[in-house]
Amino acid sequence: MTPFTENVIKLIKQIPEGRVMTYGQIARLAGSPRAARQVVRILHSMSKKYRLPWHRVVNAEGKIVIKDEASYHEQILKLEAEGVALGSLNEVNLETYRWLP
DNA sequence: AGCTTGACTACTC
């Protein structure tokens, strides 16, 4: 476990309902601006143990780039359930929903 | 101990 990992987990747990963050943003705040991919990996693997709101994390465009379709749709449903309006292409308006700590 | 792998990003064709 690295400090970076802990920071990532902390940040993600702090995301309130109805808001989202980008992978890059989390990586930057966690101390490694270029570690977006690790954020993803950590988020995904740790969500099982720590129950992290992984669905509130999207890519830099506000879209969901996830590979697994099941999880992809699950994320969309959860976001909508929290009041996040998705575009016709299932994209989030970051100007509106991006959460700044 | 070393190599592969990404729920990404930014830059270039």
Place this chain on the structure above:
DNA sequence: AGAGTAGCCAAGC
């Protein structure tokens, strides 16, 4: 504008 590519760094094997 859309597609290809290289860089990134920790986790998993």
